């Protein structure tokens with residue numbers, strides 16, 4: 001992935017593939033959705049990222065602003081019992097978390113690689 005951006009859509013598609021921002025080939029997540037220490041392809045030290053809780057906080061905003069209206073619409077439309085709404089909200093939240101959290105982490109890694117000064121991932125690769 002080149003350092004220059006081709007736009008948000010291009011970056012979003014890149015984030016969907018969950019690949020290394022330096023070489024765009026190596027898988028960057030372990031099975032537990034943690035970022036690997038080094039890219040398996042180019043050996044870039046992407047484990048030194050400074051993401052913090054940014055990805056989780058952004059995902060929480062997205063989940064809160066999407067699940068609550070869905071549950072309110074379901075309640076107004078079907079008058080479901082409260083426990084079933086809680087189960088539906090939990091399932092939707094869990095699925096969205098497993099789908100979107102790696103994408104958001106990849107996007108933040110891409111932005112960090114592109115804009116953070118002092119990121120020497122390319123220099124330390126290979």
Ligand SMILES: [Zn+2]
Nearest residue numbers: 020023039042
């Ligand atoms: Zn790589």
